[in-house]
Amino acid sequence: MQAAFDRDNPLEAWRQVVRPGEVVGLKVNCLAGKGISTNVPLVEAVCERLQQAGIKDIVIWDRLNSDLESARFRVNERGGPIRCFGNDTLGYEQELSTYGSVGSLLARTLTQVCDAVISLPVLKDHGIAGVTMALKNVFGAIHNPNKYHLDVGNPYIADVNMLAPIRSKFRLHICDATTAQYEGGPSFMPQWTWPYNGLLVARDPVALDYTGWQIIERKRAEKGMKPLKEMKREPAYIATAADAHHRIGINDPKKIEVMEV
Amino acid sequence: MKSEKGTLPETPSGMSIPDSTLVAVCDRRSFLRTAALPCIATCASAFVGGPLAAPLLAAPAAENDAQFVREAQFYEKLAYKKIKCKLCPRECVIDDRERGYCGARENRGGTYYTLVHSRVVTAHIDPIEKKPFFHVLPGTLAFSIATAGCNVNCKMCQNWEISQVRPEQVRATYAPPAKVAELARENRCPAIAYTYSEPVIFYEYVVDTAQAAHEVGVRSVVVTGGYVSEEPLKKLCKAVDAIKVDLKAYSEKFYKEVVNGELKHVLNTLVTIRKQGMWNEIVYLVVPTLNDSDQEFQGLARWIKSDLGPDVPLHFSRFHPEYLLKNLPPTPLETLERAKAIADAEGLHYVYIGNVPGHPAESTYCPKCRKVVVERLGYTVGAVHLKHGKCEYCHTPIPGLWS
Structure with a gap:
């Protein structure tokens, strides 16, 4: 965080993302269960720093309570400075949010509880969408993600990221790449994981996804596997997210600064 | 009870089953507004003829979703616990713990399950003409049910609040096949209609309920978008008595951009239904600027005549703004009449105009003497x-x- 925000003090870095008094959501990714989900110790470390930065109300959330529990999070729907629950606790808004090709009901956890969200995806490939990291982690905020996997998720994933509450509240992306997966995702396939042992941190989800995608492609090449384009699942939605209509972030490697810390 | 949406086809309306007879089983679940079930809270005077429906089975413990789960039909097991669904042309390949496009079927450990068997989200008694079926048991009532889910995503969906949601997102009632059949019989409904959302995705429930219905002398009619694979369709044709297909457009472009599907599969469905000797009617919802060209109407009519025959009833229905097409106006009457004129000129015998109460094209005319x-x-x-x-x-x- 210090490196990413060019601060000498970690709390000063965190205070660039959140403000005291805000309710901060941590959108984890627990779809695949305990094998390749956002790690509990990482989330605990983030919570610790947020609390030190003056945040008194943190909500760890994902799609379903059962998903959270499968990844070893403890569901706690009420009380305490840290709550943890799925969208099935509060449900969804009643009015559609629309942009481009998508129309969805947004999770009330996002729209009514959180002032800010830190996204905590994992680094893995996806059998339909190519890869699944920061941009696709927002699918946990809508009621109908299963409708948006056609055409390798393009332009749907980019369009979902344009929905106003998502665009405005997702402030930071920390991709848990402790364990990464290059094939067989989104399910946990241990034979295709490797201990990358890193984190990808960015404010720009497009740049993060592009960088993570290249990491996966390099691993696939190392293992003698075809690139995602040849498998007909190149994640073109990343370029769409960067295009003139969306401008969610940058996917040009010449313009992405990767700092290795 | 009048639907808030006026006289739109196949939105939950008509007589509703009193709340006391349908017991919600998902009380602790957070859910979307119960778009359909609130209209169930009507009193007995809302019924037109027939006694009150007998109570359904008492609700089991809350959150007992297991009662709705059955192993699905029509799927193939793949490596690494993946499955390929074979129910509809999408042929979704689904990882463990994931669902396909319809959201109503799930892979659990390499076995595929329907999550909506007996999981009724709306139940009404409607005139069968509302489906619309104009050549099936005229003047009778259809006991109409639906579960959540759909395998397309039409931007003009009139029932999106139940079709475009996952089963756990909307309140449901446990209504096993025998009970539905009995309710239909007791309410003097000679047919059960599987409708509102998309019966293909609650396939197993349709087939089981149709069988139970036949045992008590009740028929079954299906209202579908026709996005179904051939093998399940053939089996369905053996189980039910009539199928009405919503043909959204006669263009692949419309199917891709507005329906998120492919026209060719629906045309194949219509041909299969004809070959199976199943009674079939077609509805074409005319959406201004999107599927209302003379070329499409003519192409459609010619195809129906050549591939299905001139006796298949074709209903041109008026669109009302809804869901993701609220920016468009309702279909002008002139457009519907133009469509009908084109289809008549191509030699189709039974062409109707729907959603325009009082229009003469609602009636059936003898193709020979025109009475x-x-x-x-x-x-x-x-x-x-x-x-x-x-x-x-x-x-x-x-x-x-x-x-």
Whole structure:
């Protein structure tokens, strides 16, 4: 965080993302269960720093309570400075949010509880969408993600990221790449994981996804596997997210600064 | 009880089953507004004829979703616990713990399950003309049910609040097949209609309920978008009595951009239904600027005549702004009349205009002598001039299921 925000003090870095008094959501990714989900110790470390930065109300959330529990999070729907629950606790808004090709009901956890969200995806490939990291982690905020996997998720994933509450509240992306997966995702396939042992941190989800995608492609090449384009699942939605209509972030490697810390 | 949406086809309306007879089983679940079930809280006076429906089974413990889960039909096991669904042309390949496009079927450890068997989200008693079926048991009532889910995502969906949600996102009632059949019989409904959302995705429930219904002398009719693979469709044709297909457009472009599907599969469905000897009617919802060209109407009519025959009823229905197409106006009457004129000119015998109550094109005319054989005003049937399925005047056979 210090490196990413060019601060000498970690709390000063965190205070660039959140403000005291805000309710901060941590959108984890627990779809695949305990094998390749956002790690509990990482989330605990983030919570610790947020609390030190003056945040008194943190909500760890994902799609379903059962998903959270499968990844070893403890569901706690009420009380305490840290709550943890799925969208099935509060449900969804009643009015559609629309942009481009998508129309969805947004999770009330996002729209009514959180002032800010830190996204905590994992680094893995996806059998339909190519890869699944920061941009696709927002699918946990809508009621109908299963409708948006056609055409390798393009332009749907980019369009979902344009929905106003998502665009405005997702402030930071920390991709848990402790364990990464290059094939067989989104399910946990241990034979295709490797201990990358890193984190990808960015404010720009497009740049993060592009960088993570290249990491996966390099691993696939190392293992003698075809690139995602040849498998007909190149994640073109990343370029769409960067295009003139969306401008969610940058996917040009010449313009992405990767700092290795 | 009038639907808030007026006289739109196949939105939950008509007589509703009293709340006391349907017991919600998902009380602790957070859910979307219960779009359909609130209209169930009506009193007995809302019924037109027939006794109150008998109570359904008592609700089991809350959150007992397991009662709705059955192993699905029509799927293939793949490596690494993946499955390929074979129910519809999407043929979703689904990882463990994931669902396909429809959201109503799930892979659990490499076995595929339907999550919506007996999981009714809306139940109403409607005139069968509302489906619309104009050549099936005219003037009778259809006990109409639906579960959540759909395998397309039409931007003009009139029932998106139940079709475009996952089962756990909307309140449901446990309504096993035998109970539905019994309710239909007790309410003097000669048919059960599987409708509102998409019966293909609650396939197993449809087939099981149709079987239970036949055992008590009740027929089954299906209202579908027709996005179904051939093998399950053939089996379905053996189980039910009539199928109405919503043909959204006669263009692949519309199917891709507005429906998120492919036209060719629906055309294949219509041909299969004909080959199976199943009674079929077609609805074409005319959406201004998107599927309302003369070229499409003509192409459609010619295809129907050549591939299905001129006796398949075709309903051109008026669109009302909804879901993701609220920016468009309702279909002008002139457009519907133009569509009908084109289809008539191509030689189709039974072309109707829907959602325009009082229009003369709601009635059925003998294709030979042009006299009215079934008079309709909205969903109400007036005089019927058929004798043993033939025009009373000139004795021309009028195809349909008349009794």
